[in-house]
Amino acid sequence: MKIPLDYLCVRSGLLCNRCQSLVDSGQVDQFEVKVMEALLDLEETQFRELKDATYYKAIRSGNLLILLVESPPSIDSSKWIKIARALQDKLKLKVRILEKTTSIKNSAVQLLSPARVLGVNTVWLPDGSVQYVIRVAKNEKRLLPANAVDLENALSKIHDTKVKIRVE
Structure with a gap:
């Protein structure tokens, strides 16, 4: 999955200067690092199709986590529902995955x-x-x-x- 932070930084939990500046500036929230890590885990273990997807933003509102993604043609809505359920189990939050759109x-x-x-x-x-x-x-x-x-x-x-x- 394409993410705004470096894979190594997300995996290790230690952020390089570039990634830390993205977090400090507010472009990426601190909790999003855990979300990206969970998505990378799912990509490696269950959902290989995620490698072509693009992650944009995670928004947390109450007990609801909303992910904005851009989907490749190989992932349909039923696959995104399965990915959302797997994320719910990992993060213990209700997860909704939305296709990024301006409408x-x-x-x-x-x-x-x-x-x-x-x-x-x-x-x-x-x-x-x-x-x-x-x-x-x-x-x-x-x-x-x-x-x-x-x-x-x-x-x-x-x-x-x-x-x-x-x-x-």
């Missing part, structure tokens, strides 16, 4: 699954900023993978903009 709707559909996204509204605020409202059916609220606040925080971090989830 808020695509990210929301992947993250909120199995709940259906009814739509995404763009709200222009008086100060000139933009807020996105993701609409989910009331009867599917129980299908959300985590509470709405954690999901809102995660989507906001992924897209660097304010995101709200409205159950209607």
Whole structure:
């Protein structure tokens, strides 16, 4: 798997100057080193297909860990679900793996699954900023993978903009 840090640094736990500067600057969080190590372990032991995948970021919101990856054609969504389950066992967190995309709707559909996204509204605020409202059916609220606040925080971090989830 292609990762932003050096393989040797992640494996040993001792970071070189370049890797340490990435962690210090905030481009890579400290907990992401453990996530990368777990992914490399899975690549060696169970999922050889991961060598062609690219890791971008891990976002932790509450008890939910969201991984942003770019997937090769050899890994389909069912394989990513198996990888997420294996990571859950290793990290003791609920794991969701999302394909990196610039579309808020695509990210929301992947993250909120199995709940259906009814739509995404763009709200222009008086100060000139933009807020996105993701609409989910009331009867599917129980299908959300985590509470709405954690999901809102995660989507906001992924897209660097304010995101709200409205159950209607």
